[in-house]
Every structure is written in C-alpha cells, then in structure tokens.
Amino acid sequence: MDRGENQLFEFWKSTTEHHIHDHTDCVHKDTFCDLYLRLSLDRDGKTAIERQEADCRAWAARNGLTVRKIHMDRGRSGYKSVERKGFDAALAAVTAGVVGTLIVWKLDRLSRRGIDQVGRVLDDIEKAGGRLVSVVDGLDTSNDSARMAVSMLAELARSESKNLGTRVGHAKRYLRSKGQWIGGQPPYGLLVDPQTKKLVHDPEHAVYARLVADEALAGTSLVKIARLLNEYEILSPRGGQWNAASIMQLLRSPAFAGLMPETETVETDDGERKYTGRVFPYRDPETLDTVGIGEGIITVGERERIIRTLESRTFVHAGKRRPKPEGTALLTGLVHCAVPGCGRRMHRVGGSYQCMARRAGNQCIGASALAEAVDRYVTEQFLTKLPALEQDDPLLVTIADRWVRRVDPEAFARREALTTEIQDEEARLADLEDARYVRGEFGGAAAEERYNRLAERLKGRIEGLRADLRKLPVPFVDVSPMLDGPTLRGVWADATNEDRRGRLSLAVDRVEVTKGVRGQRIVPEQRVRIHWAKPGTGTAARAPRRAPAVDSGQA
Numbered sequence: 019m020d021r022g023e024n025q026l027f028e029f030w031k032s033t034t035e036h037h038i039h040d041h042t043d044c045v046h047k048d049t050f051c052d053l054y055l056r057l058s059l060d061r062d063g064k065t066a067i068e069r070q071e072a073d074c075r076a077w078a079a080r081n082g083l084t085v086r087k088i089h090m091d092r093g094r095s096g097y098k099s100v101e102r103k104g105f106d107a108a109l110a111a112v113t114a115g116v117v118g119t120l121i122v123w124k125l126d127r128l129s130r131r132g133i134d135q136v137g138r139v140l141d142d143i144e145k146a147g148g149r150l151v152s153v154v155d156g157l158d159t160s161n162d163s164a165r166m167a168v169s170m171l172a173e174l175a176r177s178e179s180k181n182l183g184t185r186v187g188h189a190k191r192y193l194r195s196k197g198q199w200i201g202g203q204p205p206y207g208l209l210v211d212p213q214t215k216k217l218v219h220d221p222e223h224a225v226y227a228r229l230v231a232d233e234a235l236a237g238t239s240l241v242k243i244a245r246l247l248n249e250y251e252i253l254s255p256r257g258g259q260w261n262a263a264s265i266m267q268l269l270r271s272p273a274f275a276g277l278m279p280e281t282e283t284v285e286t287d288d289g290e291r292k293y294t295g296r297v298f299p300y301r302d303p304e305t306l307d308t309v310g311i312g313e314g315i316i317t318v319g320e321r322e323r324i325i326r327t328l329e330s331r332t333f334v335h336a337g338k339r340r341p342k343p344e345g346t347a348l349l350t351g352l353v354h355c356a357v358p359g360c361g362r363r364m365h366r367v368g369g370s371y372q373c374m375a376r377r378a379g380n381q382c383i384g385a386s387a388l389a390e391a392v393d394r395y396v397t398e399q400f401l402t403k404l405p406a407l408e409q410d411d412p413l414l415v416t417i418a419d420r421w422v423r424r425v426d427p428e429a430f431a432r433r434e435a436l437t438t439e440i441q442d443e444e445a446r447l448a449d450l451e452d453a454r455y456v457r458g459e460f461g462g463a464a465a466e467e468r469y470n471r472l473a474e475r476l477k478g479r480i481e482g483l484r485a486d487l488r489k490l491p492v493p494f495v496d497v498s499p500m501l502d503g504p505t506l507r508g509v510w511a512d513a514t515n516e517d518r519r520g521r522l523s524l525a526v527d528r529v530e531v532t533k534g535v536r537g538q539r540i541v542p543e544q545r546v547r548i549h550w551a552k553p554g555t556g557t558a559a560r561a562p563r564r565a566p567a568v569d570s571g572q573a
Contacts, residue, residue: 047482051083051119051151054108056091067092070123077153078121086117086439106431109139112148114432115486116439124154197278197309205274206230206255207315216312217273226252227274227315230265234324240265244379261378266328272299275321276314347371348393348515349529352522355385356530356547364531371531385533387540395542396529400522401510403550405503414497416551417524421495429491436487440480447476500524527551 053074055067071088078085089108112120120143140159143150149160198215207227209220220227226247233243240262247260254260272279280300299308308318316324347366355362355373360382362375366389376384407414423430450473453459460469499505500521510518527549534545 047115047118047148047479047486049082049084050086050117051078051121052086052108052111052117053078053088054090054104054120054122055088056104073153074121074123077151078119083119083121087111107435109142110428110431110435111439112150113142113146114435114490115146115148116435116483118148119151120148121151121153123152125152125157197311199311203255205271205315206268208273208313211312214312217276218313219315224315227268230268231274231316231320231324234265234269234327235320237327240328241377241379245381248379248381259380261375261380263378265379269321269324269328271297272308272321273311274314275316275318276310276312277318277321278309278311346515347389348518349389349396349522350519352519352526353392353529353531355382356532357382357385360385383533385531387531387534387545391540391542392529392531392546395546396522396526396548397510397518399548400525401503401507404500404506404525407501412553413525413550414501416553417500418495418497419553420524420551421497425495433487433490433492436483436490440483440487443476443480443483447473447480450476525551 053071055070055074057067057070067090075085089104089111091104108120111117140150143159149158151158199210199217204210204217205227207220207224208217210216211218230243230247233246234240238246243265244260244262247254252260254264268274278300279297282296282298301308349371350365351363353364353371355364355375357373360373360375360380362373362380362382364371364373364385366372367377369389370386371389371392372386373382373384375382403413404417450469454469460466499509510521513521530547530549532545532547534540
C-alpha cells in the first residue's frame with residue numbers, strides 16, 4: 019500500500035472504523051460522541067480549553083468512541099442566563115440522535131445553574147437514548163446510580179458560583195476603598211499604571227480626550243463632536259468611528275474625571291444580580307465620600323457642568339444602555355440606508371425614516387424619507403405579493419421555514435442537526451467513492467476489502483441517521499391565511515405594528531431607501547427596494563398550503 023493510500027485509509031479509519039455493525043437502527047450513533055467545552059474566563063492559570071479537550075479525547079479513545087465534533091463556548095458563564103450557542107448545538111446533536119454520547123470535562127462546564135437546568139438536560143438526553151459523561155467527576159448517566167450524583171454536583175456547582183460572586187464582590191469593595199482600578203478598559207485618554215493600579219494620562223490619546231471635553235464644555239452637540247473626530251480620522255477606542263452615544267458614554271464616565279466608577283445592579287425575578295449599564299461615582303459606604311482613582315481628563319467640577327448641559331437637552335437618554343424598547347414604527351429593524359458604504363439602520367424620527375449613522379455623527383450623507391409613504395408602499399407590496407405565490411415558490415418555502423423555527427425551535431434544531439450530519443456523511447461517502455473509482459487509491463484485494471468495510475460503515479450510519487430523522491415529528495405550520503388575499507388584508511388591518519412587523523420579517527429580509535432630492539416628493543418605486551427573504555439550508559423542496567419546514571428525511 020503506497021503512502022497516499024495509507025494516509026487516506028488512516029483518515030477514514032479514524033472517522034468511521036471503530037466498530038462494524040450489521041444492523042442500522044440506532045447503533046449507528048453508539049460509537050460516536052461530541053465534546054462540550056466551556057471556559058468562562060480564558061486566562062492563564064484557569065482550566066484551559068485545550069486541557070479539557072485532551073482529557074475528553076483520552077476518555078473517548080479509552081472507551082472506543084470516535085469524536086465527531088467539538089462544541090465550544092469561550093468566555094460564557096454557566097451560571098448566568100446568557101446565550102451559549104455551543105451548549106445549544108451540543109444538546110441538539112445528542113437529543114436528535116446524531117451521536118449517542120455527550121462528553122464534558124466536568125459537570126460544572128455543562129452548567130452551574132443547578133439541578134433545574136441539568137435535570138432538564140438529563141431528561142432530554144435520556145429520552146433520546148443517549149448518555150452524558152463527565153470525565154473528571156467519573157460520571158456516566160448510562161449507570162442508574164449516576165443521576166443522584168449528578169444532582170448533588172449540579173447543586174454544588176450552583177452554590178460555588180453564588181459564593182464566588184460574593185467573594186468577588188468583597189474583593190472589588192476592598193480595591194475601591196484603596197482607590198485602585200478593579201478591571202476593565204479605562205476611558206479613552208487614560209491608562210492604568212501597572213505599579214499603582216491607578217489611572218494616568220495616555221500620552222497618545224489624552225490630547226484628543228481633552229478636545230472632546232473642551233468642545234462639550236463649549237456647548238457643542240455630541241453629534242458635531244463625533245463628526246469633528248471622524249473628519250480628522252481620530253479613531254474611537256474600538257478602532258471605528260465615533261458617534262453621539264460613544265461621546266456621551268465617555269463624558270458621563272466618573273473615571274474620566276478621576277473618580278472611582280461603579281455600575282448599578284438590580285435584582286432579577288430569579289434572584290440574580292443584573293447590571294443596568296448605569297455608571298455613577300462610587301462612594302465609600304462609611305464616609306459616603308467619592309473615591310479618587312488617579313488622574314482624570316477633566317475635573318469633578320467640569321464633569322458636573324457637562325452633565326448638567328447634557329441633561330438639559332432633549333436627548334438626555336442617548337447612549338445609555340437600557341433594555342431594548344419595542345419600536346413603534348412599522349419598519350423598525352427592517353429599513354436601512356442605501357447610501358453606498360453605509361447600510362446602517364434607519365429609525366423613525368418625527369414623520370420620517372432617517373439614517374442613524376448620520377444622526378449619530380458618522381460620515382454618511384444620510385438617506386431620509388417620509389415614513390408614511392414608505393410604510394404604505396411596503397405594505398401594499400407585501401399584501402399583493404403573498405397571495406400571488408405558487409405552492410412551490412422559494413419565498414413560500416422560506417416563510418414556512420422561518421415560521422416553524424419560531425413555533426418550535428428545539429424540534430427544528432434537532433432536525434437540522436440530523437440533516438447536517440447526513441449531508442456531511444454523504445460527502446464523506448462520495449469522497450471515498452472518488453478515491454476508489456476516480457483516483458484509483460484502493461488497489462489490490464486487501465485494499466478492496468478495506469474500501470468495502472469503510473463504505474458499508476458510512477452507508478449504515480447514513481441509513482441510521484435517516485431512520486432517526488423519520489422518527490422525529492415534522493413541524494407543520496398553516497400558511498393559508500397569509501396566502502388568501504381578503505383574509506390577509508383583514509388580519510393586517512386588525513393587527514398591531516408589532517404583529518405586522520412579525521409577519522413582514524417572515525417574508526422580507528430588509529428594506530433599503532436611497533437618498534432623495536431635497537424638495538421633491540418621494541416616489542417609492544424609485545427610492546425603495548424590498549429584499550424578499552431567500553431560502554436557507556435545510557428547508558423543504560416544496561411548501562404546500564400546510565407546509566413542513568424541513569425535508570422529511572426520505573429523499
């Protein structure tokens with residue numbers, strides 16, 4: 019066997035040839051596993067992702083399992099209510115039957131939210147006939163006795179996280195009492211002295227920070243300050259353009275005036291603490307005096323004058339991090355500026371949609387259009403187009419797809435995980451066949467036997483995955499009300515703008531508005547372009563009036 023054939027054989031052996039089965043019901047998944055790795059703080063001295071992966075791979079190898087995929091969440095807490103895409107994908111894979119085993123390095127890598135979340139995960143995995151393995155804890159849920167141990171460890175992890183938060187809070191209070199920077203990026207124009215842990219002027223940017231302060235003290239609007247900095251190509255702290263919000267945040271920062279900052283927190287319904295984004299000067303709990311943190315760009319007196327000026331203006335809330343409000347305009351989130359190089363969202367200001375980049379001080383000439391005319395045009399196009407769609411129109415396929423994703427996202431995630439894995443395995447089988455018939459990399463009786471073994475293994479797994487996909491319920495949505503003209507118009511007339519936006523977003527990706535000529539009435543057909551939704555991957559080939567959103571798995 020030559021070197022090329024040997025390398026190809028080793029690749030296929032590593033991915034497909036651990037155990038050969040004669041039947042293809044569910045055993046196709048028994049030799050495959052996925053890994054879930056998580057690190058809330060990716061710093062030296064912490065349990066590195068690489069170590070987690072090595073230990074999990076070693077366990078899989080000892081137990082005759084092939085690692086199919088690694089799901090990872092870096093910098094994501096297992097205690098707080100945050101989105102973890104890696105976690106969601108790993109759970110979808112094992113509950114859909116793509117793999118039979120999900121391996122974590124330690125149970126607290128999976129979750130630190132207690133048995134409430136971990137219990138639901140175990141139920142879903144058990145229902146799918148899978149198992150969860152925790153390497154360090156020595157737990158395998160295929161053993162009946164493991165569930166009680168998992169429950170105890172889950173609650174212990176939740177308690178540890180809660181206690182850790184308490185200890186971190188004490189440490190921050192101690193550093194604040196000493197006037198030392200507690201972490202994070204200091205305001206623009208300032209640096210943290212590594213010796214004293216106090217703020218000092220940044221020799222490169224302090225002069226521009228002072229320029230911002232002088233303009234604000236002179237009464238210049240935040241938009242004009244942002245445009246001034248952008249015109250002279252002075253980059254913001256993140257390397258992009260300045261806008262009114264970033265100027266506001268800088269000027270309101272207590273540290274910009276050399277004062278210790280503190281971010282306000284509130285208690286949520288589930289008892290956790292959540293940051294509001296409102297930052298104010300920290301006060302010593304005993305003396306109630308503010309605490310200095312080093313040099314500032316402005317004085318405390320100048321900060322008070324600037325804040326009084328800002329609060330006297332109508333856009334007092336600009337730049338504050340608040341929960342996202344629901345937009346009242348019809349096209350909020352859908353309408354964008356079509357000026358070349360911009361593409362930013364437009365918001366309704368008064369009676370017009372206006373480019374937010376222009377209003378924020380970015381370098382855009384700024385499109386603007388009468389909101390009523392744009393809304394009326396987009397509405398009529400939507401109400402006219404949908405009833406005219408044929409049953410196999412790609413737009414109707416996409417509408418059904420998006421609708422069912424909203425109705426049952428977990429079921430859709432499982433179907434999508436299986437569909438994706440089937441496509442990957444079919445690609446491997448096609449490559450193996452090319453290696454034999456096109457590239458001639460399997461020659462001789464022994465190589466022919468290896469090829470047959472590998473091909474049968476792949477075919478068996480594909481058939482098993484398809485069988486699992488057929489077992490999953492196919493989500494259905496009734497799209498007929500959107501396809502009947504009178505019904506659609508009646509529902510539209512009675513709906514709120516929020517409901518209308520929901521329906522529009524099923525069929526429309528974005529609406530673009532070009533810049534008009536001052537003084538001329540808007541002609542929507544010339545200035546408004548609707549980008550209708552495009553079909554994504556994994557959707558149905560046809561979308562009947564009562565349409566499944568994904569392929570049945572029989573094709």
